[in-house]
Amino acid sequence: MTKKDMAKAIAEEMGLSVATVTEVIQRVFDGIIEVLVDEGRIELRNFGVFEVKKRKARQARNPKTGEAVMVPERSRVRFKPGMEMAEKVEGLAAVKR
Numbered sequence: 001m002t003k004k005d006m007a008k009a010i011a012e013e014m015g016l017s018v019a020t021v022t023e024v025i026q027r028v029f030d031g032i033i034e035v036l037v038d039e040g041r042i043e044l045r046n047f048g049v050f051e052v053k054k055r056k057a058r059q060a061r062n063p064k065t066g067e068a069v070m071v072p073e074r075s076r077v078r079f080k081p082g083m084e085m086a087e088k089v090e091g092l093a094a095v096k097r
Contacts, residue, residue, distance in 0.1 A: 036077060046084040053078045 007022040014021070032050060035042040040052040057073045081089070 044082070046082050048079055048081040048085055051078050051080070052076070 003022070003025055004018075007018050007025055010016070010025075011018045011021045032042055036050055036052055041049065042051075043049045052075050055074045055076055058071050060069055060071045061067070062069055
């Protein structure tokens with residue numbers, strides 16, 4: 001599902017314009033990004049937690065040449081699903097098998 005598909009579904013359900021819903025969805029995403037940049041963590045109850053984690057610098061190998069290269073420290077966003085989401089997704093996985 002894309003952001004556009006999500007906006008269409010919400011717009012139909014709530015009787016709003018797709019443009020309005022798309023703008024709201026984008027503002028939510030922008031807000032999440034802003035909080036991650038400023039605070040490094042955002043917890044959305046029953047959904048999950050987004051958290052910025054540092055990955056240490058490490059030595060890797062170029063697969064083409066075999067040469068050792070240094071990979072610098074990086075920041076990555078980690079997502080841990082909330083209990084309600086995890087239970088629903090796990091229930092879907094059991095049904096589809």
